Amino acid sequence: YGSTRPERILAEVKRKATRGDARSVVDTIDQYCRHQEWAMNVGDEKGTILDSIVCEVKPMAMLELGTYCGYSAVRIASLLPPNSRLITMEFNPVFAAIARQVIAWAGVEDKVVLIEGPSGDWIPKMKKEFGLTSFDLVFLDHWKDCYLPDTKLMEECGLLRTGSILVADNVICPGAPDYLEYVRGSPRYESKYFRSHLEYTRVEDGIEKSVFLG
Ligand SMILES: CCNc1ncnc2c1ncn2[C@@H]1O[C@H](/C=C/CNC(=O)c2cc(-c3ccc(F)cc3)cc(O)c2O)[C@@H](O)[C@H]1O
């Protein structure tokens, strides 16, 4: 019967990964997506770049746009300092339900708040709903044509402060050309490209790290 790719990934996690061990959940998903069926997780190679930025920033408040199966939410949460939170946004209820189970299996549910719904609806409500002043770090990995509008919306809603960092996946493949042009051209951002490869392939891709200057 027609199981979906995220359902098959969750089944693999339950079969192969050690409950409560975030690292084994990450490794299980990487193994499965490299050898059985490709899926759009940030993956092991770009994931290492993301890890280094999370460890450097030690964010108390972090946002992820586009949870999908929860791979990067688990990866990030396992590196967060105590009392810090990752808020991850997912508008597909099927994917959100899978991600909740992956996050729970990894034992990081107390560090992750998964909110269901489109970023455009939620971003304007974040401050009030979560008692936030701003995000220290934002990981963009949702629809590529939404990176720019959502970044502008976060600016307008005062969710970025001097020093807030945006980390964007897939700036080469599939690409986010309007976003790249904006963060690289704007005097309000200091941007840096980390060259890598599309998850589980030899195709070029990369991560753009952009510091908001206020
Ligand atoms: C409407 C915008 N707001 C949103 N708010 C909340 N969640 C959203 C939103 N958009 C999309 N989502 C969710 O994020 C996820 C979407 C991610 C889109 N990612 C990609 O398209 C992507 C695609 C590729 C890729 C690369 C090469 C290929 F040949 C084929 C695919 C690789 C990646 O790493 C990717 O991230 C889904 O779970 C979707 O339901």
Ligand SMILES: [Mg+2]
């Ligand atoms: Mg991606």
